[in-house]
Amino acid sequence: MEVIKNRKILQDFIERQKEMGKRIGFAPTMGALHKGHLSLYEEAKKENDLVISSIFVNPTQFNNPEDLEKYPRDINRDILILENSGLVDAVYIPEVTDIYPEKAESQHYDFDGLENEMEGKSRPGHFDGVGTVVEELFRQVQPDNAYFGEKDFQQLSIIKKMVDKKHLPVNIKGVSIYRAENGLALSSRNQRLHEERRDASKIIYETLEKVNDWFKTVSIPEIKERVADIFDDQKGMQLEYFLIADENTLQETDFFYKDRNFRAFIVVVVDGVRLIDNMHLD
Numbered sequence: 001m002e003v004i005k006n007r008k009i010l011q012d013f014i015e016r017q018k019e020m021g022k023r024i025g026f027a028p029t030m031g032a033l034h035k036g037h038l039s040l041y042e043e044a045k046k047e048n049d050l051v052i053s054s055i056f057v058n059p060t061q062f063n064n065p066e067d068l069e070k071y072p073r074d075i076n077r078d079i080l081i082l083e084n085s086g087l088v089d090a091v092y093i094p095e096v097t098d099i100y101p102e103k104a105e106s107q108h109y110d111f112d113g114l115e116n117e118m119e120g121k122s123r124p125g126h127f128d129g130v131g132t133v134v135e136e137l138f139r140q141v142q143p144d145n146a147y148f149g150e151k152d153f154q155q156l157s158i159i160k161k162m163v164d165k166k167h168l169p170v171n172i173k174g175v176s177i178y179r180a181e182n183g184l185a186l187s188s189r190n191q192r193l194h195e196e197r198r199d200a201s202k203i204i205y206e207t208l209e210k211v212n213d214w215f216k217t218v219s220i221p222e223i224k225e226r227v228a229d230i231f232d233d234q235k236g237m238q239l240e241y242f243l244i245a246d247e248n249t250l251q252e253t254d255f256f257y258k259d260r261n262f263r264a265f266i267v268v269v270v271d272g273v274r275l276i277d278n279m280h281l282d
């Protein structure tokens with residue numbers, strides 16, 4: 001596996017691959033890698049000649065400096081995980097100046113309102129930062145296919161919207177959520193939880209499963225009350241939001257419409273760690 005640490009070397013590498021006509025699959029990450037990330041590369045390997053990873057903790061998508069500072073980083077461990085996976089041909093680990101030559105600043109995007117829902121409300125500017133870094137990485141890596149996890153469903157929708165609006169020459173593929181055995185969605189942030197709290201956090205997944213069940217017979221306002229009650233009883237856990245939204249517009253709904261797809265979205269703060277999850281509702 002090639003470990004590429006600057007933009008110029010990446011450029012030469014990509015040029016060589018393109019000359020050979022290789023189809024490139026790409027999935028960007030912020031490191032602290034786990035099996036959820038590897039599931040993206042598994043998909044990429046099936047559909048491309050070459051799989052590229054990137055590791056870059058993007059400063060412009062953090063609206064909270066403490067969150068940026070606390071974000072887990074262990075680049076040597078990450079390189080080893082990628083190497084041992086046998087799934088990845090090259091990993092790009094840029095410096096901040098490789099992505100932001102002048103100032104680490106976001107561009108401003110119009111994602112047709114997707115950016116104002118859910119995470120957009122609690123993390124102002126977050127999706128401008130995501131759009132900026134992903135667009136720049138696409139420009140540098142020139143992937144044919146790029147893979148994003150449904151775990152960050154709103155992010156996936158926004159990237160699709162950006163590619164569509166800007167006519168970027170890349171296919172965006174969503175990959176389903178990879179979960180631990182107890183159902184907890186794998187996340188780099190889980191590392192910050194004590195084992196016992198990590199186990200208790202399975203209640204998030206269990207709740208989503210209940211919601212999926214209730215969705216068939218119970219009204220959405222009543223479902224929301226039941227979810228709030230579940231988390232009222234959990235020590236050290238705060239429900240930041242729970243809602244049901246249209247999968248296309250991401251707009252919250254209190255009513256069910258037969259011809260549309262809906263998804264439940266939840267954010268719970270466990271011992272100061274913000275855990276995010278979602279589930280398609282049957």
Ligand code: AMP
Binds near residue numbers: 030036179
């Ligand atoms: P991150 O490093 O957290 O920015 O995530 C990089 C990519 O991995 C994003 O597309 C995430 O949605 C995806 N990802 C993270 N965790 C999971 C998971 N448990 N299952 C599937 N994809 C994931």
